[in-house]
Amino acid sequence: IVMYVCLPVLGLISLVQSGHAQAWYQPTLSVQPNWSQIFSGESVTLTCSFPKGRVTDWTFYWYRENTQFHHTDENYYIIRGITVDQSSKYYCYVSEKRVTLTVTATLTVEPRWSPVFTGESVTLKCEIQSHSNWRYQWYKGSRRTAVSQSQTNTFTIRSAADQDQYWCRGERDYRPSSSQFSNRVNLTVKETPKPELTSSHKGAALIGNPVVLYCELDQSAGWRFYWSKHTQSPENETKTETHSYTISSVSVSDGGQYWCRAGRGNPVYYTHYSDAHWINTTRASFSVFSLLSSFMAVSPYLLVSIVLGVKCYRARGKNSFSVTADYTLF
Incomplete structure (x- = not known):
């Protein structure tokens, strides 16, 4: 007796999630050979067709009635030598494969x-x-x-x-x-830092001498330095790439208050202004004694020559008087 097998086939709806989007896709399950009657002992191929992506992206789950009996990485399943008790409703379910992340951020x-x-x-x-x-x-x-x-x-x-x-x-x-x-x-x-303004010179600065100001800021890197004189005026600031500002030859007009601040980035981010630092100027006082002292320090040999010259002059004067006296006595 030859028995035939009934194989109703259905595509089971599959939920596929990608990122934040969720979408429902209906796979299609087909049977080959596509005959109206299949007899026991024949081979049957079930094929689960899916409209999204490559087959290798998915795992296929095979159901008889409501029971899963197999899963594959291929979208087909072959029943060899089918029997009467395998007559049933068949479904396929498609799921995205779990993969190890290899994309780095x-x-x-x-x-x-x-x-x-x-x-x-x-x-x-x-x-x-x-x-x-x-x-x-x-x-x-x-x-x-x-x-x-x-x-x-x-x-x-x-x-x-x-x-x-x-x-x-x-x-x-x-x-x-x-x-x-x-x-x-x-x-x-x-918090926003505040630099410290110091000077290379203690006390009043002599006119004509150099003075160096230092804007001390021990906070990370990338700073440029901005210097203000008399008033905290961004329009009249002098910018330097280093934390020092040099007045090569101090004049009377260089006296007064100074401030500094630092800035970095684009747009520029500024620190607070430093406390004010005063520069007082003064002239050097000269006297005859100080002039001679300076002269002696610079040229001691010239001074010795002057002393010897004076002695020679006096000696010549005495000799000249003696000759005149002798001439008168005769």
Whole structure:
């Protein structure tokens, strides 16, 4: 007796999740040979057709009635030597494969100096070299939920509360649907600093002599220095690349109050002004004694020559008087 097998086939609806988007896809299950009657002992191939992506992107699950009996990486399943008790309704279910993430994200920070100060602007950038159409998720501290979403995260440091650890990750609507978490960057935040203004000269500065001012700021790097005279006037500031300002030859007009501050970045972030520093000028006082002292220090040999010359002159005067006296006596 030859028995035939009934094989109703259905495509089981599959939920596929990619990134934040969810979509329902209806796979199609077909049977070969496509005969109305299949007899016991024949071979049957079930094929699960799926309209999205490559076959290698998916895993196929095979059901008889409501019971899974097999899963494969191929979209077909062969029943060899089918029997009457295998007559049933068959379904296929499609699921996206679980893969190990190989897409890396790199977090960079500009400017790169540390610490940063309240009021400074900081730009964090999340970079992913492979694939495209990424959405960038930003994480802060111990939070596991994103605090914002964009490729660059530029913000102004407002308080010490912004001191924290930051990292990022990319997500998108296609496979691969997400990247690995990036490296973590620690931002150290301090209050706006105030430099100290000092001078190379103690007391009044002699007119004509040099004086060097120093703007001391022991806080990270990247600073340029700005110098004000008489008033704190940004319009009339003198800028230097180093923390020193030299007056090569002091004049009376160089006397007065001086301030300094430092700045860095674009737009420029400025520190507080230093306390005022006074420069008093004075002229050198001269006297005959000090002039002779200076003269002696410069040319002692000339002084000896003058003394010897005076002695020779006196000696010649005495000889001349003796000759005259002798002539009178005769």
